[in-house]
Amino acid sequence: MTDRTAPTKLKDVALAAGVSISTVSRVFTNPERLSPATVQHVREVASRLRFSPNLMARALITGVAANVGLIVPDITNPYMTTLLKAAQGRSRSSGVGVLVADTDDSAEIERQVADQLARQSRGLILCAPRMSSAHIREVAELIPVVLINRVVKGVPSVVTDSEPALGEIVERLSGLGHHRLAYLPGPSGSWANRQRLKALTERSAAAGSELVVLPDTVATYPDGIAAADAVVRSEATAVFAFDDVLASGLIEGLRRQGRRVPDDISVVGHDDVLAELVQPGLTTVAGHSDRVGRLAMERLLDPDGEQDREVSIAIRATAVYRGSTGPAPR
């Protein structure tokens, strides 16, 4: 209906400037091989005609696409949101776009969109807790990949290292009289879940505290509410939730059961991502997802900064204390 006007192309600029197409092209890709005079002149003409290069044509011939793919299990999770925001902010300055795909927590869709995006991206930031390592390597063979919160041998990744922060909180809680702790897990297959469980197991042993592991969840708000029952039955005085959203649900669930946080039971979250919204404020492990996102994008954009030197870069998480933890009851 509305008739689009065809965008101006290299040819138009060349014609208007009285030079050849290749010269105009070089003005944008290789200006130092041209005389300053022509560069200046062509630049003027180009911007007067509002020229901007056709990215698809460029990608076709150079073999390097204009965009980066970002694959996440659930874009609704604030952790992913801030990661996306940071990554995208970092890429904008380089003029590359971000193709986002939400896999709805399905391994099947993870595979599918990874394949699809791989063909039109210059690289992939891949947060795919469910995909098999084999297939991840397969994708990484096709296109540069940076993995998020998961390590697969030979594939670059950036992960958050929560171990020190979790340990610190375990100790602090121990000092407050908590010696029976519980862990409310997230998705069972997830690498991050295993890491957190491992850290808690080791560090609570070191602090002389018991750790009871509750049944798996998929870390949604309702899961948290539902878990309150099991938490109470565990008779732990403090519980670590996989996630801030899981922790929030748990707090609500405990409230419904008439338990007060932190007087009756202390709750610790993870990610520091909606920790201020909830009442009481969540004691949590700040994952700094913004830094994770920015760093991942940098590793992808940089041709080969230290790409293979250390394939997995860890960002150290930090403990943040708020109102959801306190002295153990009695």
Add this chain to the structure above:
Amino acid sequence: MTDRTAPTKLKDVALAAGVSISTVSRVFTNPERLSPATVQHVREVASRLRFSPNLMARALITGVAANVGLIVPDITNPYMTTLLKAAQGRSRSSGVGVLVADTDDSAEIERQVADQLARQSRGLILCAPRMSSAHIREVAELIPVVLINRVVKGVPSVVTDSEPALGEIVERLSGLGHHRLAYLPGPSGSWANRQRLKALTERSAAAGSELVVLPDTVATYPDGIAAADAVVRSEATAVFAFDDVLASGLIEGLRRQGRRVPDDISVVGHDDVLAELVQPGLTTVAGHSDRVGRLAMERLLDPDGEQDREVSIAIRATAVYRGSTGPAPR
């Protein structure tokens, strides 16, 4: 370091199947012009070689890109997140990707990325409260655009109509004894903000209530906290916040001032997007951003369903009552 293997192209399949390149191409774009036998055969060979077409080459020649762009002021806002998720879910089945750009609430960046994405997308879902209408039209002339929560003459849009829901809440509050209401606005330039203000003005007049309009904010959580003071001074017994996140901040701010919600003052949010997380649960206007996102994507993908019949489609918001509203004090 890792040596990528070149993807298989049309030529490889043609060679392996013993047919011409164009025949293979037609198998995927125009199978009915081919004999069923060849189609079948080529399909087999293609999938054996794991062929999938180079989207950039295709886009170059057909002139229609593989992706759609989604431009939002702040991807961190849960309203946008669920909108994105729904839109992306809808587009996945059609095999088109979503290029996301966060403009960081800056009109400048809105312009910039709109121009950038326009050149490599088949269409744009544009949530740009700050960009000038003139420039929006300019972009819409270049490429199909669906506007979100804003109407500009001649440009298709999908908006949420909060008027009935806001009116309903005003009346209900009036029945509970609230006759002095306040509105805590969001970004002043925003179309949505004007709509909500207008609806509240009219409907509170109709209900015989006063409406005091507080100073503008940009609708962040800290803004909400900071606004508590002004809210208290307004002596309103119920306050409508632009947003759920603004409302959450406000509740926290009021709490710090020792005011209880809803006993001392009732609070109403907008979007229904984190309303359950906060304590007490937020009475709010459910904007159904998932439906908005899905519909916007549909209008973009459908060649011309009803494209120009009614350029602006409104989705009616609904009122959701939770614990943050109650009878007026005294």
Add this chain to the structure above:
DNA sequence: ACGCTTTGTGCAAACGTTTGATAAAAAGTA
């Protein structure tokens, strides 16, 4: 004046598709 390097520009091929025109083969008709 001569060769020799340096500098600046143009030619044309290539990237991997799609698609209108066209030829070849198959099928139908008399």
Add this chain to the structure above:
DNA sequence: TACTTTTTATCAAACGTTTGCACAAAGCGT
């Protein structure tokens, strides 16, 4: 069998770039 119509597959041009190579002009030392 010869002619027409229909079906099926190929040819080649085009999309808008980038880039190796060739080449002309200019600078320079002898």
